C-alpha cells in the first residue's frame with residue numbers, strides 16, 4: 536500500500552468526482568490520503584470528505600501562507616474549532632514570498648503561532664515553503680524548544696538545508712511529481728542523499744502531475760509513478776520504497 540501524504544481532493548478541479556478519484560486511488564494501491572488544508576473556506580468540504588472515508592482519507596488543518604492576509608488572526612482562531620475532529624497534522628503552513636510579500640511579517644507570525652499549536656497538540660506540521668528558506672530556518676531555530684516534527688511538502692530545497700533544519704526538529708521531505716521532471720533541479724540529488732526513512736510520497740493533486748502525465752490534472756492514483764522514480768534514483772526495489780514510505784507516513788501522522 537502507498538500513502539499520498541499531501542493532496543487536495545476537495546479542489547474545484549475534482550468537483551463532483553471526489554468519490555471516483557478516491558476509488559481510482561484505492562485501485563492503484565494508494566490506500567490512504569491526507570488532505571492538506573489551506574483556509575477556513577476549505578474546511579467544511581475537507582472534513583466532510585474525511586468523515587465519509589474514515590481510515591482512508593485524513594484531514595490536516597492549517598492556514599496556508601498565501602492565505603495570510605488582513606484577516607489572518609480570525610482565520611487562525613477559526614481553525615481551532617476543527618481540532619475536536621482530530622486532524623493528523625497542522626498544515627499546510629509555512630512561508631511563501633514568491634508572488635507577494637505584502638504580508639511577510641504576518642506570515643512569519645502565523646507560522647510561529649501554528650508551530651506552537653502543533654507542539655501543544657503533539658501533531659506534526661506539513662510545510663509549504665517557497666523563496667523564504669532563510670526566514671524559515673531562522674523560525675525553526677527559534678522554535679527548536681517546541682520539539683517540532685514534520686514534513687517539507689514539495690521539497691525544493693537543498694540537502695544542506697534539510698540537514699540544517701534537522702538540528703532544530705525532526706524533518707522528512709515530501710516528494711511529488713517534480714522528481715520525474717527533466718528540469719527537477721536539485722531534487723534527484725536530494726532524494727539520493729536523504730535516507731528513505733525520511734521520505735514521504737505526495738501528489739499535491741490537482742497540481743504537479745508526474746511524467747508521462749505532466750501538465751494534466753494530477754490525482755492520488757499517480758503515486759506509484761513517483762515511487763518508481765525514487766526507486767530508480769536510489770537504485771532500490773519499488774517495493775522497498777512502497778513499504779518504507781508507508782511506514783514513515785503511518786509513524787509521522789499516527790494513521
Ligand code: NI
Pocket residue numbers: 541543571627739
Ligand atoms: Ni498543497
